[in-house]
Amino acid sequence: MKIFLVIPDLTQGGAERVMSELANQFVKTGNDVYLILLTDAKDFYQIDNKVVVHRLGFKNKGPIQKKLSEIKTFIRLRRLFINYKPDSVLSFMDKYNVFTVLASSFLGLNVFVSDRSNPKLINSFILQKLKRITYNKAAGIIAQTDMAKQLLYELTKNNNIHVIPNPVKNIEISNVVEREKLILNVGRLVPEKGQCYLLSSFAKIRDTTWKLAIIGSGPLMDELVYQAECLGIADRVIFTGAVENIDEWYSRASIFAFTSVSEGFPNALIEAMAAGVASISFDCDAGPRDIINNGINGVLVPARNLIEFTDNLNSLIADEELRKRLSKEAIKINKSLSVERISQLYLEAITTRI
Numbered sequence: 001m002k003i004f005l006v007i008p009d010l011t012q013g014g015a016e017r018v019m020s021e022l023a024n025q026f027v028k029t030g031n032d033v034y035l036i037l038l039t040d041a042k043d044f045y046q047i048d049n050k051v052v053v054h055r056l057g058f059k060n061k062g063p064i065q066k067k068l069s070e071i072k073t074f075i076r077l078r079r080l081f082i083n084y085k086p087d088s089v090l091s092f093m094d095k096y097n098v099f100t101v102l103a104s105s106f107l108g109l110n111v112f113v114s115d116r117s118n119p120k121l122i123n124s125f126i127l128q129k130l131k132r133i134t135y136n137k138a139a140g141i142i143a144q145t146d147m148a149k150q151l152l153y154e155l156t157k158n159n160n161i162h163v164i165p166n167p168v169k170n171i172e173i174s175n176v177v178e179r180e181k182l183i184l185n186v187g188r189l190v191p192e193k194g195q196c197y198l199l200s201s202f203a204k205i206r207d208t209t210w211k212l213a214i215i216g217s218g219p220l221m222d223e224l225v226y227q228a229e230c231l232g233i234a235d236r237v238i239f240t241g242a243v244e245n246i247d248e249w250y251s252r253a254s255i256f257a258f259t260s261v262s263e264g265f266p267n268a269l270i271e272a273m274a275a276g277v278a279s280i281s282f283d284c285d286a287g288p289r290d291i292i293n294n295g296i297n298g299v300l301v302p303a304r305n306l307i308e309f310t311d312n313l314n315s316l317i318a319d320e321e322l323r324k325r326l327s328k329e330a331i332k333i334n335k336s337l338s339v340e341r342i343s344q345l346y347l348e349a350i351t352t353r354i
Contacts, residue, residue: 003026006092010037011042011043015114017045020046021167023047029343034084038096085109090112091113098131113135115142115148116265118263119148119286142346143161167341168270169274179254182211183213186216189219189224192261194260194282198259204310212236213249214237221239254278255277255279256278261282261285263284263287265287266291269287273292278322282304297333
């Protein structure tokens with residue numbers, strides 16, 4: 001089967017990681033895979049040598065140059081579609097999904113789009129209108145959560161929508177590193193990740209021998225550091241910035257605390273669970289409820305409810321047996337969200353057209 005995979009680039013990011021894993025897995029199972037990268041950005045992820053890579057050279061420099069580059073990239077993509085006649089096309093990320101569907105117009109191709117944004121985020125009027133039109137014409141849509149599927153159907157009326165979560169990346173847990181009295185949070189320091197709520201909750205825990213590590217960088221760094229100082233917990237909070245050894249932190253942590261108020265799909269949460277870290281999460285508008293079975297493999301708390309979040313955090317801190325029980329169930333996510341299984345679900349989806 002000849003498969004085209006379309007994405008802007010393979011720089012570091014969740015969508016880029018998943019696309020690289022799909023490309024490598026598809027080619028392992030005997031498919032002819034063509035990876036179409038719209039820009040010439042340097043790759044962060046490794047691609048199997050059997051994957052044919054086309055770089056279309058889009059450049060985002062100045063309004064006039066950008067528009068000319070968009071036209072050239074559009075023509076190059078359409079020419080590839082005409083010359084290679086792929087059996088299926090899979091595109092990632094909403095803006096580029098629109099671009100890909102338009103480039104395939106009147107060619108009779110099976111184009112599938114994977115929408116990876118928070119389904120409740122409000123797009124610009126133009127993008128929303130274009131999504132409504134192009135997604136309706138797509139052979140199918142891949143959503144990451146049940147809520148996203150529902151909202152995408154309401155927007156597009158496309159009857160072929162599949163729910164496929166992200167695969168979990170391979171986590172290397174060290175057997176020589178012991179779990180510490182450490183609560184971990186991983187994510188960009190931006191408002192939607194809600195680290196401000198976590199700091200407020202952490203300031204109220206009863207056992208002050210525990211520490212909190214916040215892994216990630218972003219525009220709110222100074223504000224969050226100042227908040228920790230104002231709350232009197234600066235000596236117990238570690239701000240690491242971005243790190244390369246994230247698996248080591250998953251090995252050390254005893255609790256993973258996830259306070260996002262808006263998500264497309266929470267990769268950090270599934271990584272923590274795959275590492276066997278007892279996890280507590282806000283039940284934000286999309287994502288965590290598709291992953292956590294409350295009280296079985298983790299703890300779900302209504303978003304922004306600091307009283308309930310702090311109560312449950314105190315319970316996890318005080319009860320080691322509870323943490324072990326949640327951990328034992330959480331690691332099962334390694335099987336349900338394995339790269340092999342998720343790749344197969346994608347392959348089945350992009351070969352099915354209603």
